[in-house]
Amino acid sequence: MPAPWPYQQLPTPGWPQQYGGGQPTGGPGPVACQICGAAPAAPVTIRGHQGMLVIMRFLKREGMFCRTCALASFRDMQADTMVLGWWGPLSLLITPFTLLANLGALSGIRRIPEPVAPGFRPPLDPGKPVFKRPAGILALIPMGLLGLAVFAFTALLAIGLVAGPSRESGASSDDSGRGLSDYPSGDYPTLTVGSCARNDATWPYENLKPEPCDSPAAQYSVHLWTNDSCTSEDHSVGPSYSKDHDEPLCLRPLKG
Numbered sequence: 001m002p003a004p005w006p007y008q009q010l011p012t013p014g015w016p017q018q019y020g021g022g023q024p025t026g027g028p029g030p031v032a033c034q035i036c037g038a039a040p041a042a043p044v045t046i047r048g049h050q051g052m053l054v055i056m057r058f059l060k061r062e063g064m065f066c067r068t069c070a071l072a073s074f075r076d077m078q079a080d081t082m083v084l085g086w087w088g089p090l091s092l093l094i095t096p097f098t099l100l101a102n103l104g105a106l107s108g109i110r111r112i113p114e115p116v117a118p119g120f121r122p123p124l125d126p127g128k129p130v131f132k133r134p135a136g137i138l139a140l141i142p143m144g145l146l147g148l149a150v151f152a153f154t155a156l157l158a159i160g161l162v163a164g165p166s167r168e169s170g171a172s173s174d175d176s177g178r179g180l181s182d183y184p185s186g187d188y189p190t191l192t193v194g195s196c197a198r199n200d201a202t203w204p205y206e207n208l209k210p211e212p213c214d215s216p217a218a219q220y221s222v223h224l225w226t227n228d229s230c231t232s233e234d235h236s237v238g239p240s241y242s243k244d245h246d247e248p249l250c251l252r253p254l255k256g
Ligand SMILES: [Zn+2]
Pocket: 033, 034, 035, 036, 037, 038, 065, 066, 067, 068, 069, 070, 119, 123, 124
């Protein structure tokens, strides 16, 4: 009988503790996970953040990890950050970037092949995906609020950009862009009987402005109602345009 096989197969009891220290480094072969010893492994950096009102902690787990250990580390750090990351004014800003950076790291982790060479101990337990943990579900609240805040800020900015310039132009130049509805009651331009006017809108909409009768822009002469009406070719406008807001007016076309 030759020597029994177990003697050649079983590692010595002290081997796991010696791993890394006792093994030659830099030699050929795939790099091993520094947590469990499985191969292949790749450099992984996962970040965490904790806000504590005025102080905060930046956490970092960095090293050569196998796919399984790296995924477990990612999920733990991400879930912890989702719960502990928000509790400070600066942390509110830092945490989203930390979470996003970890998502970048996750795409790298997913490119590490499954372990082929087992290590000296089982790999870390990846557990449930982040959003199937209570931490991930709780984190939907601050993340949702933050999303709303960003959305509201963007919307306000957009409204400001659109409304700001047009309001300025409306105030600085009085001759364009204002419809009848833009005039509050009592803010109608006064059309003096015997003078001329133009309509910057298209009938039946009115955007009436006084216009000197010798101006090429003048379109109508302003008349009082006669016999309680205007002629058929006139445009009848309400009393708001008259000097004392008490007499309806007729606008008689100057040309045609
Ligand atoms: Zn590992």
